[in-house]
Amino acid sequence: MLAALYHNLGGLEHARGAFATGEPLARRAVAIRTRTLGPEHPDVAADMAALAALLDGQGKYDEPKPCTSRRSPSSAARTATSIMGLQALSAENFR
Numbered sequence: 001m002l003a004a005l006y007h008n009l010g011g012l013e014h015a016r017g018a019f020a021t022g023e024p025l026a027r028r029a030v031a032i033r034t035r036t037l038g039p040e041h042p043d044v045a046a047d048m049a050a051l052a053a054l055l056d057g058q059g060k061y062d063e064p065k066p067c068t069s070r071r072s073p074s075s076a077a078r079t080a081t082s083i084m085g086l087q088a089l090s091a092e093n094f095r
Contacts, residue, residue, distance in 0.1 A: 003032035007047055010054060019057035026051035 006029035013022030029047040037044055055063055 003029045003036070003043070003047070006032065007050060010050055014050070014054055014057065017057070019054045022054045023051070023058070026054050 006025045010022040010026035010029060013025065026047065030051055033041065033044045033047055
């Protein structure tokens with residue numbers, strides 16, 4: 001529950017364009033969920049993708065992206081990426 005709160009707060013900061021403010025919130029969500037659910041859980045992959053978006057928004061291109069720094073993409077990361085892609089496609093249909 002606490003990890004979801006941090007994830008959502010980080011997302012709100014991302015939506016506001018306050019990427020640096022959202023970064024520590026996203027990092028907390030990743031840490032909590034990794035500790036409680038394990039690194040291969042889809043919620044961890046979603047948190048890592050959110051953190052990557054916040055880093056990207058800050059232009060931190062030299063910092064390894066959380067989802068791409070692993071040796072091989074996990075099934076959880078692939079699932080989260082697929083879900084995010086479907087959400088983006090759905091959003092396009094409503095414009």
